[in-house]
Amino acid sequence: MSYQIAVLAGDGIGPEVMAQARKVLAAAEQRFELNIEYSEYDIGGIAIDNHGCPLPKETLAGCEAADAILFGSVGGPKWEGLPPDSQPERGALLPLRAHFGLFCNLRPAKLHEGLEHLSPLRADISARGFDLVCVRELTGGIYFGKPKGRQGEGEAEEAFDTMRYSRKEIRRIATIAFETARGRRGKVTSVDKANVLACSVLWREVVEEVAKEFPDVTLEHIYIDNATMQLLRRPDEFDVMLCSNLFGDIISDEIAMLTGSMGLLSSASMNESGFGLYEPAGGSAPDIAGKGVANPIAQILSAALMLRHSLKQEDAAAAIERAVGKALSEGFLTGELATDAAAAKTTAEMGDFIAKAV
Amino acid sequence: MSYQIAVLAGDGIGPEVMAQARKVLAAAEQRFELNIEYSEYDIGGIAIDNHGCPLPKETLAGCEAADAILFGSVGGPKWEGLPPDSQPERGALLPLRAHFGLFCNLRPAKLHEGLEHLSPLRADISARGFDLVCVRELTGGIYFGKPKGRQGEGEAEEAFDTMRYSRKEIRRIATIAFETARGRRGKVTSVDKANVLACSVLWREVVEEVAKEFPDVTLEHIYIDNATMQLLRRPDEFDVMLCSNLFGDIISDEIAMLTGSMGLLSSASMNESGFGLYEPAGGSAPDIAGKGVANPIAQILSAALMLRHSLKQEDAAAAIERAVGKALSEGFLTGELATDAAAAKTTAEMGDFIAKAV
Ligand SMILES: CC(C)[C@H](C(=O)O)[C@@H](O)C(=O)O
Ligand SMILES: CC(C)[C@H](C(=O)O)[C@@H](O)C(=O)O
Numbered sequence: 001m002s003y004q005i006a007v008l009a010g011d012g013i014g015p016e017v018m019a020q021a022r023k024v025l026a027a028a029e030q031r032f033e034l035n036i037e038y039s040e041y042d043i044g045g046i047a048i049d050n051h052g053c054p055l056p057k058e059t060l061a062g063c064e065a066a067d068a069i070l071f072g073s074v075g076g077p078k079w080e081g082l083p084p085d086s087q088p089e090r091g092a093l094l095p096l097r098a099h100f101g102l103f104c105n106l107r108p109a110k111l112h113e114g115l116e117h118l119s120p121l122r123a124d125i126s127a128r129g130f131d132l133v134c135v136r137e138l139t140g141g142i143y144f145g146k147p148k149g150r151q152g153e154g155e156a157e158e159a160f161d162t163m164r165y166s167r168k169e170i171r172r173i174a175t176i177a178f179e180t181a182r183g184r185r186g187k188v189t190s191v192d193k194a195n196v197l198a199c200s201v202l203w204r205e206v207v208e209e210v211a212k213e214f215p216d217v218t219l220e221h222i223y224i225d226n227a228t229m230q231l232l233r234r235p236d237e238f239d240v241m242l243c244s245n246l247f248g249d250i251i252s253d254e255i256a257m258l259t260g261s262m263g264l265l266s267s268a269s270m271n272e273s274g275f276g277l278y279e280p281a282g283g284s285a286p287d288i289a290g291k292g293v294a295n296p297i298a299q300i301l302s303a304a305l306m307l308r309h310s311l312k313q314e315d316a317a318a319a320i321e322r323a324v325g326k327a328l329s330e331g332f333l334t335g336e337l338a339t340d341a342a343a344a345k346t347t348a349e350m351g352d353f354i355a356k357a358v
Numbered sequence: 359m360s361y362q363i364a365v366l367a368g369d370g371i372g373p374e375v376m377a378q379a380r381k382v383l384a385a386a387e388q389r390f391e392l393n394i395e396y397s398e399y400d401i402g403g404i405a406i407d408n409h410g411c412p413l414p415k416e417t418l419a420g421c422e423a424a425d426a427i428l429f430g431s432v433g434g435p436k437w438e439g440l441p442p443d444s445q446p447e448r449g450a451l452l453p454l455r456a457h458f459g460l461f462c463n464l465r466p467a468k469l470h471e472g473l474e475h476l477s478p479l480r481a482d483i484s485a486r487g488f489d490l491v492c493v494r495e496l497t498g499g500i501y502f503g504k505p506k507g508r509q510g511e512g513e514a515e516e517a518f519d520t521m522r523y524s525r526k527e528i529r530r531i532a533t534i535a536f537e538t539a540r541g542r543r544g545k546v547t548s549v550d551k552a553n554v555l556a557c558s559v560l561w562r563e564v565v566e567e568v569a570k571e572f573p574d575v576t577l578e579h580i581y582i583d584n585a586t587m588q589l590l591r592r593p594d595e596f597d598v599m600l601c602s603n604l605f606g607d608i609i610s611d612e613i614a615m616l617t618g619s620m621g622l623l624s625s626a627s628m629n630e631s632g633f634g635l636y637e638p639a640g641g642s643a644p645d646i647a648g649k650g651v652a653n654p655i656a657q658i659l660s661a662a663l664m665l666r667h668s669l670k671q672e673d674a675a676a677a678i679e680r681a682v683g684k685a686l687s688e689g690f691l692t693g694e695l696a697t698d699a700a701a702a703k704t705t706a707e708m709g710d711f712i713a714k715a716v
Binding site: 084087089090094119120121122123125126142143145148149150152154155156157158159160161162163164165166167168171193194195196197198199201202203224225226228229232233246249250252253254256257258 | 442445447448452477478479480481483484500501503506507508510512513514515516517518519520521522523524525526529551552553554555556557559560561582583584586587590591604607608610611612614615616
């Protein structure tokens, strides 16, 4: 099998963690006899510096020619003063999502055994552990709804955004949430604000319809405000959280923080034909960039998700995930996770360890 | 001085905690020689049962004739099957907010000394304590923006909501946030999603303008997704959180849960002329209603907020708050707060203690 991957390392720690993911992919290619070709393109801040815009034409063309995008991270203080549309994060991620119709965002967040102390939750709550996945709709809702803009003058000037969802959009993301739950603990919690939003009322209706096709999966509805609260008290009682674009943005970040180890979390954004963008959840972390201390695991697990979802190489994906599990269970940890700072591993040491384990 | 108060006890634990607030108010009236008249009206589920709608005409007329509304809580399983617009919470609270123009919602959340163990946060984080107030815009944004509705047929049927903010609306709530910060630790954190929403871009602009009039107050901006995260890691670094309607709904509930003691939290919703609605943050808690175990403190503190903000009786308000502080610091606690269940006080015992202390 032969594949084309567009590699968009980006800014901050992006390039250094990407180098480790490439190491691990090389090991997997050898072991599973895959033939993957990589093409590197600028994205985000570095693309602004080199080409004057966060998502250059060549980058987009490269992504179009590929089977999947392996994304690092974008953004940093250097570009924070730019107008919103030109900023690295917004100017790179949103157009990529829209262009490729990446409507389905999967963000798993699991509290790993032995890492409970990193969670910001009280010891008795984190001791119960949790294993969640947020299924977030990524190309609709208030992110892309029209009209969006400004009108009027002086103090009466107003801005407006439109939240918009069709039955079709809700159905396809809900179906993925139920399918995902079927392969896990069989529970979907749909997050909405049906006591206020017309979109949420339709959302509930369609989710109820989809639920009928999955009698083996339990469905519950929760308001976004209550969800934010209950995740703090009883995260172990949730399995799959189904969210619209805006609520998923909030919930996925909250559950990521609940693990206390953002350097372990990856995310997959996919379209209907299996094409996808795979990225770490943690951001570009400009404060530690270039120091060789960033945790490459989120990037490595993103590569595993890419193998699974876009390249359909389940064995290779699972092998990488096992190798990561080995590092964690053997206490082979980078600085932000290690209790003993002196024993902390570097970015490259972690990449080597996992590549070897694969 | 003579005042008129509309008392809307509502459902669940509403009536029993309201009875305690009335006791405490009676004590304050005596000590500070106030003359307060109370008129009781049905609201929420009980109003649906008695009058067929959650906010009957007589209730609204009674509120119009009053100087302030003392609100209990509404809702319960009995009315959950009703269509959204007819439900107790939405059908009572949203119209009251709109009718009286209660644009300013203050929700304080403080971790009380000695109650740190109740917070769902890790011991070393809760040990640092926190003292936050969410200043939430309450009559604009996506809650009330038009158009809102549905159109189309079949799978193409779609629902839409409009988020809308004018400079004027943003300016008046931002001004209150800065004034509030001035009387506290001098820091405003404005919560938005300016990397996605046109409303948030305008929000930031106007907040920056208002900030210029308060050179003694520090301003920072944070995205809603990041705010949800940072509150878990470093709640002690925030002071006043300035939020639009939807984001304030989420943030105020998150910070309430972070205290771990919802039975202590009250909220004030005010308009430009000082008229206000005062209510506990905790909800109607139908599971413990009628058992005499609910914590009346949130309701009692709501009465104190009413005395301060609508009746301008600062001394009486402060006396009630001191009396509540006495109960907490002496370990006089209701069941959900008490470590020793046998020593837990009833709803009425708590009311008596605080009334006496006033
Ligand atoms: C950068 C921003 C536009 C983006 C979003 O809000 O979706 C980010 O927060 C995310 O969650 O991937
Ligand atoms: C009942 C509901 C409409 C309301 C809101 O969303 O404002 C509630 O959650 C609140 O925060 O007071």
